Amino acid sequence: MTSPSRVGEEAATDFLAALHAEVEAGYPRPRLVRDRWVDLSGAWEFAFDDEDLGRDAGWHRPSADVYGETISVPYPFESDRSGIGAEGFHPVVWYRRAVALPTHRSDERVVVHFGAVDYAATVWVDGQLLGEHFGGHTPFSFVLPADSTGDASIVVRAEDRPDAVELPRGKQDWRRDPHSVWYGRTTGIWQPVWIEVVPSAHLLAADFVCDAAQGRVDWSVRLSRQIEGSVRLRLSADGVLVGEQSQRLVGTETRAAIPLAVLENAWEWENLEWSPEHPRLIGAEITLLDAAGAVVDSALSYLGVRSVAVADGQFLLNRSPYVMRLVLAQGYWPDTRLASPTREALREEVELIKSLGFNGARIHQKLEDPLFLYWCDRLGLLVWEEMPSAGAFSASAIHRLVQEWIEALARDRSHPCIVVWVPFNESWGVPAMASRPEQAALVGGLADLTRAFDPTRLVVSNDGWEHVNSDLLTIHDYSPDGDSLVRRYGDAAARRATLEGAWPSVRALVLASADAHGLPVVLSEFGGVALSATADDAWHGYSDVGDPKDLLERLGDLFGALERCEGLAGFCYTQLSDTEQESNGLTWPDRKPKLAPEDIATLVEGRRRP
Numbered sequence: 001m002t003s004p005s006r007v008g009e010e011a012a013t014d015f016l017a018a019l020h021a022e023v024e025a026g027y028p029r030p031r032l033v034r035d036r037w038v039d040l041s042g043a044w045e046f047a048f049d050d051e052d053l054g055r056d057a058g059w060h061r062p063s064a065d066v067y068g069e070t071i072s073v074p075y076p077f078e079s080d081r082s083g084i085g086a087e088g089f090h091p092v093v094w095y096r097r098a099v100a101l102p103t104h105r106s107d108e109r110v111v112v113h114f115g116a117v118d119y120a121a122t123v124w125v126d127g128q129l130l131g132e133h134f135g136g137h138t139p140f141s142f143v144l145p146a147d148s149t150g151d152a153s154i155v156v157r158a159e160d161r162p163d164a165v166e167l168p169r170g171k172q173d174w175r176r177d178p179h180s181v182w183y184g185r186t187t188g189i190w191q192p193v194w195i196e197v198v199p200s201a202h203l204l205a206a207d208f209v210c211d212a213a214q215g216r217v218d219w220s221v222r223l224s225r226q227i228e229g230s231v232r233l234r235l236s237a238d239g240v241l242v243g244e245q246s247q248r249l250v251g252t253e254t255r256a257a258i259p260l261a262v263l264e265n266a267w268e269w270e271n272l273e274w275s276p277e278h279p280r281l282i283g284a285e286i287t288l289l290d291a292a293g294a295v296v297d298s299a300l301s302y303l304g305v306r307s308v309a310v311a312d313g314q315f316l317l318n319r320s321p322y323v324m325r326l327v328l329a330q331g332y333w334p335d336t337r338l339a340s341p342t343r344e345a346l347r348e349e350v351e352l353i354k355s356l357g358f359n360g361a362r363i364h365q366k367l368e369d370p371l372f373l374y375w376c377d378r379l380g381l382l383v384w385e386e387m388p389s390a391g392a393f394s395a396s397a398i399h400r401l402v403q404e405w406i407e408a409l410a411r412d413r414s415h416p417c418i419v420v421w422v423p424f425n426e427s428w429g430v431p432a433m434a435s436r437p438e439q440a441a442l443v444g445g446l447a448d449l450t451r452a453f454d455p456t457r458l459v460v461s462n463d464g465w466e467h468v469n470s471d472l473l474t475i476h477d478y479s480p481d482g483d484s485l486v487r488r489y490g491d492a493a494a495r496r497a498t499l500e501g502a503w504p505s506v507r508a509l510v511l512a513s514a515d516a517h518g519l520p521v522v523l524s525e526f527g528g529v530a531l532s533a534t535a536d537d538a539w540h541g542y543s544d545v546g547d548p549k550d551l552l553e554r555l556g557d558l559f560g561a562l563e564r565c566e567g568l569a570g571f572c573y574t575q576l577s578d579t580e581q582e583s584n585g586l587t588w589p590d591r592k593p594k595l596a597p598e599d600i601a602t603l604v605e606g607r608r609r610p
Contacts (some may be wrong), residue, residue, distance in 0.1 A: 115191025304416025
């Protein structure tokens with residue numbers, strides 16, 4: 001092991017710059033980057049299977065002559081960008097693509113990766129079953145057979161039944177046409193697909209936790225299979241080596257902690273800590289070595305030094321009180337549904353949110369593309385990550401929800417931008433939790449499971465109301481006038497009265513078995529003001545105005561009221577953009593702001609006092 005006392009004595013490879021270059025060149029997985037990969041986006045053969053006959057009829061075989069259409073992956077067939085643009089119910093679809101496999105050695109393997117396929121996916125190569133995956137928002141991979149060379153036929157069967165209410169589907173409508181606050185469906189492949197060459201024993205994941213006050217980085221790696229040898233971690237900041245450590249491999253998962261000498265001086269913490277104002281990142285190189293010290297595998301990653309906590313009714317970022325100014329982001333796009341229209345659009349989304357004065361986003365009922373989280377890490381934007389809800393409470397719904405949520409935590413727990421996990425929203429999927437103890441037990445239990453998996457972040461068990469076992473008291477209140485907000489949240493006494501029964505809703509803010517007194521209060525949904533003059537056929541939102549001047553005045557009233565509310569830990573405005581029939585966004589569906597961005601930012605940041 002190289003002693004951390006050598007910090008700064010030698011220049012090191014700028015791991016972060018190398019990682020940025022690979023991601024900007026198109027690599028789809030920003031937190032574990034390699035350089036031998038092939039993008040499988042673009043044209044695939046495609047077929048509907050409305051009668052679900054394809055499996056028995058052998059559609060997975062390379063010779064199957066049923067693929068009469070062409071689809072552009074990763075866009076869902078419901079979207080115009082896919083080249084299909086079909087509406088209605090098509091619960092089973094098939095994809096096929098001929099792929100020239102990269103040249104590789106006998107001790108190497110080819111892996112096919114899927115960012116997300118909604119909801120169930122079965123994958124074959126050359127007619128041979130590779131495996132299945134359940135969960136519409138989380139990634140999965142399959143290793144091709146060892147003798148796979150030359151050309152290969154990759155086939156994917158995707159199944160997503162709108163009437164299966166036990167599936168976590170978020171805002172996707174179960175009816176044929178979108179209604180109320182529900183949107184059109186996304187079926188099948190909607191995130192990147194790619195293949196890469198890896199050693200037969202290779203890195204599957206790397207995770208990091210770093211708190212300046214602890215003065216170290218806790219890190220772990222997971223391998224495809226057990227080998228004798230070691231794993232080496234090197235960390236660099238601004239191109240200078242700040243830490244290096246080697247650890248003997250133990251099984252398929254190895255954990256270690258590396259001290260960082262740069263954190264020994266507390267006066268320097270602020271120069272290394274991550275925040276929206278200063279999104280500093282540390283590059284990481286992870287190298288897998290065999291027993292003789294030869295390199296087996298290597299990948300790039302990154303981490304951020306930051307901590308979150310609550311104390312005295314406040315949210316703390318890096319030990320200091322911090323007011324979260326969030327916007328609700330649905331992550332739907334006019335021509336591509338859940339899929340991003342381009343890679344660049346994800347960066348532009350983060351830049352847009354910041355330009356409007358927000359320092360964070362609550363991603364609503366969607367697990368976002370990891371590339372979006374990467375840009376939040378890199379550009380500086382807090383994220384609340386929320387699990388898409390199921391529509392029913394049953395043993396099957398519990399199993400599917402918990403399984404996919406754990407996969408989401410595993411995928412995203414090392415992103416410094418994420419500060420809050422949200423397993424449930426507004427009692428969706430647990431509609432009777434106030435009267436059925438088993439539903440409340442699921443909500444509280446999943447909050448504890450989340451903390452067990454990741455004790456470094458806050459958990460909001462059920463955002464909006466009926467809290468049990470939450471770290472923040474988050475409230476949804478769509479009052480159309482600022483004075484009402486001040487009466488309910490203006491000071492500690494007003495918030496206490498609201499908590500104890502002054503809140504104008506049929507649901508309790510907190511269940512009787514939970515104690516929320518003293519928790520930081522976040523108005524996690526408010527506003528929802530629609531500019532309805534040009535959207536008369538839309539669901540206008542929670543209140544509406546007639547023209548941009550009225551919209552600016554209404555926003556001034558609402559955001560001004562929050563300036564008068566002493567002690568709020570944060571707020572989340574609904575919402576970023578108009579989405580399908582909803583017209584209550586700050587921007588149009590194409591992300592063009594309805595008002596001058598600087599005017600919105602002035603209100604959001606509280607620079608114009610009421």
